[in-house]
Amino acid sequence: MxxxxxxxxxxxxxxxxxxxxxxxxxxxxxxxxxxxxxxxxxxxxxxxxxxxxxxxxxxxxxxxxxxxxxxxxxxxxxxxxxxxxxxxxxxxxxxxxxxxxxxxxxxxxxxxxxxxxxxxxxxxxxxxxxxxxxxxxxxxxxxxxxxxxxxxxxxxxxxxxxxxxxxxxxxxxxxxxxxxxxxxxxxxxxxxxxxxxAFQDALTGLKNRRYLMDFTRREISRHLRNGSTLSAVMVDLDHFKRINDKYGHDVGDVVLRQFSECCLQILRTEDCLCRLGGEEFLAVLPATKLDDAATVAERLRAAVEALVIKHGALRLQITASFGVCEVELQQPFSQSLKLADNAVYQAKRAGRNCVVVV
Known part of the structure; x- marks a missing residue:
């Protein structure tokens, strides 16, 4: 036995x-x-x-x-x-x-x-x-x-x-x-x-900058192979510092989370929305031409403008400025980030709550 x-x-x-x-x-x-x-x-x-x-x-x-x-x-x-x-x-x-x-x-x-x-x-x-x-x-x-x-x-x-x-x-x-x-x-x-x-923003649940760089590297390679267009939309919340100063950072966090949820409802599953830091975000849109990306950005702008942020008895409305560019597939992605960032800067100078395409 x-x-x-x-x-x-x-x-x-x-x-x-x-x-x-x-x-x-x-x-x-x-x-x-x-x-x-x-x-x-x-x-x-x-x-x-x-x-x-x-x-x-x-x-x-x-x-x-x-x-x-x-x-x-x-x-x-x-x-x-x-x-x-x-x-x-x-x-x-x-x-x-x-x-x-x-x-x-x-x-x-x-x-x-x-x-x-x-x-x-x-x-x-x-x-x-x-x-x-x-x-x-x-x-x-x-x-x-x-x-x-x-x-x-x-x-x-x-x-x-x-x-x-x-x-x-x-x-x-x-x-x-x-x-x-x-x-x-x-x-x-x-x-x-x-x-x-490691690849997620703890506050909003969105992907973070580290994930963005990995995602865009793969997408740029894929778009080069199939000859399609990759576009990006940068978003910056308007007067966000005023919200933090007036209501506190807890309310500011609520704003960032509800804003993120609002944007995700507009974007496709294959799109990648990342939080770059603070009140700055970037959406990468695979197989999307520049004109179509501008249309998406306008839909996002209108949805954010109509959004009512709810926190207890508090009700807030916000706006955001948008910069749209086509990703330069033959250049480092940092170049496209600069293009989108410059477009957001132009949107801010134009009065905020608008879309600028470069």
Missing amino acids: QNRLSELTQRLRRISSEEVDVSGEYPSFLSDIIHEGQLSLGIDRISVWLFDDINHPVKLINVANTDWPAGQVPSHFQTEDEEDPLAFYPSLKYTDFPIYFSAISSGVSIAANDAEQDESTLEFNGIYLQPNGITTMLDTVIFKNGIPLGVVCCEGRGGVREWSETEVAYAEMIADCCSRRLLVKELWQLQQKLRLL
Whole structure:
């Protein structure tokens, strides 16, 4: 038995060490581990459940299951919820199974030879066990920084099963392998957030100057290849300093955010709106001729003029000056920035709240 356990352990370790794509949903990168465990333990099903909140759990969420086809969430569970991407997964509420939750939260493995009689799993009688034909369960805890993060649930049908110490140890290794994969997922998510923050203006949520330079480098190259025209619109809010001086920087921040949202509603998805700094912005318009860019700028000007900034009981209206230019594809982008900036300067001299094309 010892040799058999060593062989199974080595197989599991090799599988869990393989590089996987963690950018997708949980079933896709946990599937190989739990299917290997199902085969090795000779059981009917293995599922992975995670707490919704590691510090104050309200429910356990089933994020992977060997019953699901090809490691995918069944379509009848799926829904679109950007705020809670786990909303469509099956879940168990703490209030419905307090004894089981308490047992899992203690961090100790549950070897319920007879699931209908075991104190830790008897709450599932009539609700989960019988409808699914489950007669025996072996649940081992997934840890994160020493705190229970979730559970790997091994289930069998067809009668009582005496779980051996070696089987419990193997199931605990499955939980540890899942823990490492989940850590990789968390690190990947953190990298994506850091990458986003590196190219995002923290106040408005728009792209920043660093992103702009990378974006325009790619777009200039693409437009040179296909022979199309790239245009830019620079925007500068009129008398913004007066708003900060009169109402304070908190109100000024509200103005910048609502102005940004207003502009995004006018621009296309493929357009890139960046905050250069302060009250200065730049929109890069791919595959757009100069005349069309001027039309876009006029639409932006009218929308900003009609915008009512709301902050508590305060109501403000603002205007902006616009400079439009065609990007010189054969020149450094800094030259086009200077052209657009000069156009904005001309718009300011012409009385503000207007569009100047150069």
